[in-house]
C-alpha cells in the first residue's frame with residue numbers, strides 16, 4: 001500500500017515518508033505513507049476553513065445520499081479494507097471485516113442525522129415574540145485517532161462531523177494509517193467536495209498542535225496522557241474538545257453469577273482483540289465464594305486460545321499491534337509479579353510460524369486494588385483478579401481507580417445488578433455482558449479522566465458537532 005495525504009481534493013506527497021510493519025510478521029512492510037509537513041497541515045486547515053460554509057449549505061438530501069453511499073462502499077470493500085487492517089493492526093480477519101462493517105453502519109446512521117429535525121420552536125414570555133433554538137455546524141473539526149480501531153474510529157468521527165455540515169482534517173495513528181487512506185479514497189469517489197475532508201499523516205505532536213490551534217473543535221481518541229497534552233494546547237485557543245481516553249475497566253463477578261456466563265464475558269472482555277479495546281476488562285473483582293472456581297476456569301480459557309497470524313483462518317487472537325505495546329505488555333506483567341501478583345496463565349511471548357508479536361493472554365491473581373496492576377491501563381491481553389468479601393467491597397474496589405470508562409457485573413440477582421449499575425462511576429455499565437462491545441446508536445464515553453466533553457456516537461453527536469443558537473423573534477415588528 002502506498003498512501004499520500006489528501007489535502008483540498010488533491011493527493012500530495014510530504015517532505016518525507018514512513019513505513020508500517022505487519023505485527024503478525026515483522027519481516028513484512030505493509031505500507032509506505034507520505035509524512036505531512038507543517039505547511040501542508042496549515043494548507044489542510046485552510047482548505048477545510050474555505051470549504052466548510054459551502055458544505056453546510058450543500059443540499060441536505062445530496063449530503064445524506066453521499067454519506068449513505070460511503071457506508072455502502074465500505075461494506076462493498078470490507079474484505080479489502082479488513083485485510084489491510086488485519087495486516088497493519090493485527091486484528092483477525094473476521095474482527096477486521098466486522099470493524100469495517102461497523103464503520104459503514106456509522107456512516108449510514110449519520111446519513112440519517114443530516115435530515116433529522118435540528119431545531120426547536122418555543123413560545124416566548126413576551127407577547128408577540130417566539131424563540132427559536134437551532135443547531136449550526138461547529139465549523140472546522142480536527143479529528144485525531146489511535147491505532148486500535150483504524151477504520152471504525154475515524155469513521156464515526158468523520159461521519160458525524162460531515163453530517164452536521166462541518167469540514168474535517170483527520171490525522172490517524174502513524175501505526176495504522178492505511179484504512180484511513182481507503183476511507184479518504186471513498187469520500188473522494190462519492191463526491192465530497194474538495195477541502196471538506198482532508199487527511200494528514202505523520203507524527204501526532206507536530207501535526208496535532210497546528211490542527212488544534214486552527215480548528216473550531218477537536219475530537220480526539222487516545223491515551224489519557226496525550227489527552228492532557230492536547231487539552232492544555234486547546235485551552236490556549238479555547239478550541240472545543242471531545243476527548244475519549246484510557247480505561248481500566250472492572251468486571252465484578254458475584255457468588256450468585258452463572259459461572260459459565262461469567263467466564264465467557266470475562267474472557268471475551270479481557271483477551272479478545274488482544275485486549276486492545278479501550279473498554280476491555282483489565283480488572284476482575286470476584287467475591288470469595290466463586291473466586292477459586294472462576295480463576296480455575298479463566299486460566300483454562302486463557303491457555304486454550306489459538307494465537308497467531310491475523311490472516312490464518314484458525315487464529316482466535318492476533319498479535320499485539322506494535323513493538324512498543326508488546327514490550328510494555330510484557331513489562332507490565334513483570335512489574336505486577338514484582339509487586340506480588342501471581343501469574344495463573346500466560347503473560348509471555350509466544351513463537352509463531354512468522355516473526356510476530358504474539359503474546360499469551362495473562363491472568364494475574366491474588367492482586368490488590370491499590371497495586372499498579374489495578375490502577376494503570378495496560379491496553380493488552382492482561383487481566384488481574386482481586387478477591388473481595390461481598391458486593392459492598394466489590395463496588396468500592398470497582399470505583400477505586402481514576403479511570404471511569406466502562407464497568408460490568410456478572411450476577412443473577414436483579415437487585416445486585418441494579419445496585420451496581422447505580423453505584424458504578426463508569427460512563428458505561430454492562431450487566432451480564434463484557435465491558436467491551438458498544439453499539440453505535442447510543443452515547444459512548446467515560447467520566448474524566450477517561451473522557452472529557454460531550455460523548456461520542458448516537459444522539460450525543462449533535463452536542464459536540466454543532467453549536468446552539470437561540471434566536472428571539474419579535475413578530476410584532478416584522
Ligand code: NDP
Pocket residue numbers: 144145146147148149171172173174175202203204205206207208209221222223224226227229230244245246247277278377379405445450
Ligand atoms: P496515543 O495517545 O499515543 O495516540 C493517539 C493519537 O494522538 C495518535 O494519532 C497520535 O499520533 C496522536 N498524538 C500523539 N501525541 C500527540 C500530541 N501531542 N498532539 C496531538 N496528537 C497527538 O494513543 P494510542 O494510539 O497509543 O492508542 C491507545 C490509547 O487510546 C489507549 O489509552 C486507549 O485506552 C485509548 N482509546 C480510547 C478509546 C475511548 O473511546 N475512550 C477508544 C480507543 C482507544 P501518532 O501516534 O501518529 O504520533
